[in-house]
Amino acid sequence: MSKIGIVAALAAAALTLAACGSSDSTDTSGGGGSNEAKTLTLWHYEGASSAMGVAWADAIKQFEASHPNVKVKFEEKSFEQIQKTASMVLGSDQAPDIMEYNKGNATAGLLSKQGLLTDLSEPATKRGWDKLLSPSLQTTARYDDRGIMGSGKWFGIPNYAEYVMVYYNKDAFEKQGIAVPTTFDEFTAALDKFAKAGITPISVGGAEYPAQQIMYQLALSKARRPWVDALQLYKGKVDFHGPELTYGATTFADWVKKGYIGKDSAGIKAEDMGTAFMSGKYPIMISGSWWYGRVSTEVKKFKWGTFLWPGNQMSAGSSGNLWVVPEKSKNKDLAYDFIDITMKKDIQNKLGNAGGVPVAADPTAITDEKNKELIENFNKLSAQDGLAFYPDWPAPGYYDVVVSGVQELINGSKAPDKVLDELAQPYNDNLADIGG
Amino acid sequence: MTSLSVRQAGSARQAAHAGGRIPGAGPGRWAVLAALVVLAVVMLFPFVIVTLNAVKTPAEYSSNGPLSLPHGIYLDGIIEFWNRVDFGRKLLNSLLISGAVAVLAVALSVLNAYAIGIGRVRGRLWILVLFLVANTLPQEALAYPLYYLSKEVGLYDSRLAVILIFTVVQGAFGTYLLSAVLGDFPKEIIEAAAMDGASRWRVLWRIVVPISSPTLSVLMIFFFIWTWNEFFLPLIFLISNDNQTVPVALGVLQGDKMMDATMSSASALLGIVPAVAFFLIFQRTLTRGVTVGAIK
Numbered sequence: 001m002s003k004i005g006i007v008a009a010l011a012a013a014a015l016t017l018a019a020c021g022s023s024d025s026t027d028t029s030g031g032g033g034s035n036e037a038k039t040l041t042l043w044h045y046e047g048a049s050s051a052m053g054v055a056w057a058d059a060i061k062q063f064e065a066s067h068p069n070v071k072v073k074f075e076e077k078s079f080e081q082i083q084k085t086a087s088m089v090l091g092s093d094q095a096p097d098i099m100e101y102n103k104g105n106a107t108a109g110l111l112s113k114q115g116l117l118t119d120l121s122e123p124a125t126k127r128g129w130d131k132l133l134s135p136s137l138q139t140t141a142r143y144d145d146r147g148i149m150g151s152g153k154w155f156g157i158p159n160y161a162e163y164v165m166v167y168y169n170k171d172a173f174e175k176q177g178i179a180v181p182t183t184f185d186e187f188t189a190a191l192d193k194f195a196k197a198g199i200t201p202i203s204v205g206g207a208e209y210p211a212q213q214i215m216y217q218l219a220l221s222k223a224r225r226p227w228v229d230a231l232q233l234y235k236g237k238v239d240f241h242g243p244e245l246t247y248g249a250t251t252f253a254d255w256v257k258k259g260y261i262g263k264d265s266a267g268i269k270a271e272d273m274g275t276a277f278m279s280g281k282y283p284i285m286i287s288g289s290w291w292y293g294r295v296s297t298e299v300k301k302f303k304w305g306t307f308l309w310p311g312n313q314m315s316a317g318s319s320g321n322l323w324v325v326p327e328k329s330k331n332k333d334l335a336y337d338f339i340d341i342t343m344k345k346d347i348q349n350k351l352g353n354a355g356g357v358p359v360a361a362d363p364t365a366i367t368d369e370k371n372k373e374l375i376e377n378f379n380k381l382s383a384q385d386g387l388a389f390y391p392d393w394p395a396p397g398y399y400d401v402v403v404s405g406v407q408e409l410i411n412g413s414k415a416p417d418k419v420l421d422e423l424a425q426p427y428n429d430n431l432a433d434i435g436g
Numbered sequence: 437m438t439s440l441s442v443r444q445a446g447s448a449r450q451a452a453h454a455g456g457r458i459p460g461a462g463p464g465r466w467a468v469l470a471a472l473v474v475l476a477v478v479m480l481f482p483f484v485i486v487t488l489n490a491v492k493t494p495a496e497y498s499s500n501g502p503l504s505l506p507h508g509i510y511l512d513g514i515i516e517f518w519n520r521v522d523f524g525r526k527l528l529n530s531l532l533i534s535g536a537v538a539v540l541a542v543a544l545s546v547l548n549a550y551a552i553g554i555g556r557v558r559g560r561l562w563i564l565v566l567f568l569v570a571n572t573l574p575q576e577a578l579a580y581p582l583y584y585l586s587k588e589v590g591l592y593d594s595r596l597a598v599i600l601i602f603t604v605v606q607g608a609f610g611t612y613l614l615s616a617v618l619g620d621f622p623k624e625i626i627e628a629a630a631m632d633g634a635s636r637w638r639v640l641w642r643i644v645v646p647i648s649s650p651t652l653s654v655l656m657i658f659f660f661i662w663t664w665n666e667f668f669l670p671l672i673f674l675i676s677n678d679n680q681t682v683p684v685a686l687g688v689l690q691g692d693k694m695m696d697a698t699m700s701s702a703s704a705l706l707g708i709v710p711a712v713a714f715f716l717i718f719q720r721t722l723t724r725g726v727t728v729g730a731i732k
Contacts, residue, residue, distance in 0.1 A: 045688075047689075047696070048520065075677045076520070076521075076677070076688060077677075077688070078684070078687035078688040078689075078690065079687075080671070080687045081671050081675075081684065081687060084671060084672065085671065085672050085675065088580075088583050088672060089675055092587050092593070093592075094593045094675050094676070271695055271697065274498075275497070275498050275501060275697075278498040278499060279498060279499045279500065279501065280499070294494075294498075297494070297495070298498040298499070299498070299499075300495055300499070301499060
């Protein structure tokens with residue numbers, strides 16, 4: 001019975017701890033407000049060594065230096081916790097003063113509709129953030145009364161951006177005698193050469209987001225801005241059997257047939273796609289800038305580089321996640337001050353030098369060659385108004401629909417026009433729901 | 437999951453022992469042994485993978501894949517994770533919550549089951565059915581009501597809220613189980629005690645609890661481990677990093693689009709170890725408790 005004794009003793013100790021623990025926590029939360037010294041509670045979910053983590057840590061230091069009586073209480077949260085609990089937390093008194101949150105209709109849009117986020121329109125114009133952000137970056141920062149992005153009030157401020165590009169293995173390209181393609185025809189010729197040499201050129205993760213982004217890139221090669229606005233922002237009708245998506249789906253299926261994309265890639269996860277490219281198994285990976293930092297620290301065996309999808313005016317991409325200020329924030333002005341610091345040139349440059357894509361950096365201040373390439377490509381894309389968002393954004397729950405549609409293309413189990421029918425259905429249902 | 441596999445491995449070992457005592461058993465013994473070995477390997481395989489990747493550098497993982505052997509032992513992932521989430525604090529939180537729930541839920545179950553199983557209150561069947569239904573409710577359905585309740589009483593984002601919730605959740609199961617066990621409790625003993633002038637409280641404390649203690653300790657250990665592994669409700673109720681438990685802290689590494697495979701493995705290893713250790717310590721109590729009934 002001594003075992004029970006041990007458990008009981010443990011638990012008794014635990015209970016007394018619990019008692020003082022809980023009173024302890026109420027003390028700190030109650031004491032902060034009444035005192036002279038203020039606390040700014042800040043949450044984000046970027047890793048400490050990621051570009052954003054590094055830049056924002058610096059921003060916190062600067063903020064504390066310029067606000068000597070304010071202490072920043074930073075907590076690193078898990079992405080999942082913020083996703084699952086945001087509406088609960090923001091509806092309670094435990095809401096932070098400022099936090100990072102996901103852009104998009106289903107996330108920031110929904111919270112703004114529920115009245116949980118502060119309208120940032122005034123500080124955005126007063127402090128000039130609206131001038132720092134290009135139109136396609138602003139799209140994800142503004143939401144209308146229905147919670148749909150693209151117009152209306154400002155509810156978030158993006159601090160960084162992301163876009164889809166082509167990562168390539170320089171050594172493998174050299175071995176085949178292939179130069180970096182600048183047109184779409186050269187690109188397909190390069191893919192063909194690899195396929196003829198018995199190498200599957202593109203590392204694809206069909207079980208998650210990567211495969212659909214390739215199909216979307218193909219569709220974008222035939223698309224113009226109004227089509228993207230119609231699809232993503234419901235500004236007009238979208239024909240799922242129009243030239244854009246038809247070309248995207250049929251070419252994608254064609255690429256599988258020709259061996260540019262592995263026939264077994266339908267079950268591959270994004271993580272495995274990345275490690276397969278980084279281990280040198282595939283010469284090409286088509287994915288977003290979120291891989292950039294990791295590829296640059298972990299690829300040691302070969303030389304690599306990136307280029308924009310050849311011949312495209314537009315590419316999948318968008319602003320990064322947003323700074324939002326909860327409606328229940330107790331220090332809104334301090335939160336604005338903090339956002340302001342993160343939008344300043346030196347923090348933006350820091351973000352760029354750490355391997356992120358800043359929204360308002362000075363390209364000449366970026367010292368690292370590789371990071372310069374990343375940012376210059378982004379600036380080129382941004383200047384031609386080329387951020388076309390992502391194929392899974394338009395409707396809630398659309399991600400799974402698109403993933404399974406593209407998997408059918410990879411497996412060859414459904415013809416492209418049948419897949420397009422499948423994609424059209426939930427999109428049109430959603431359109432009817434929001435009264436579009 | 438993990439605890440279950442350890443338990444099965446444990447009982448497998450016992451079964452192997454028992455088999456050894458049979459004099460002159462035939463080739464069937466070896467077949468059983470082979471099957472058990474295969475089972476053990478299948479069970480242990482995930483542990484091995486996690487351990488392998490926990491001590492690898494991220495570069496090694498990316499270039500050689502998850503199944504390759506590490507070239508050396510790289511502990512930075514584990515150390516960095518420990519510091520990043522303040523793991524010591526999370527351990528303490530988990531210990532506190534699980535320990536408190538284990539004791540309180542067993543106490544609650546015993547009191548309930550005494551009334552239902554031995555006291556035989558009117559309508560006990562329906563009470564049990566009610567408990568069973570409460571037990572089958574998915575936690576997702578409870579999340580919002582519990583959130584509003586805890587916010588009303590000012591317990592949102594406190595460990596006490598989680599302790600109370602799980603005491604009730606585990607207590608419901610415990611009541612159901614113990615009521616069945618105590619329903620078979622030999623009446624002669626209780627009648628004899630009553631004849632000697634023992635009060636109900638005394639009967640419970642001096643007779644029922646000591647005799648059913650093996651079952652109680654098993655329950656307590658299960659409650660501890662189940663609560664330890666809980667993820668969803670702690671995720672919702674423990675908002676401040678200072679209050680979080682081990683499984684919630686492990687989630688920090690899973691990003692939006694990125695995951696850090698080696699550090700995730702390191703954290704998974706750190707997350708499993710306490711539960712496994714606890715299990716190994718109390719393993720004997722467990723097997724004893726399962727085999728010994730209320731009546732000897």
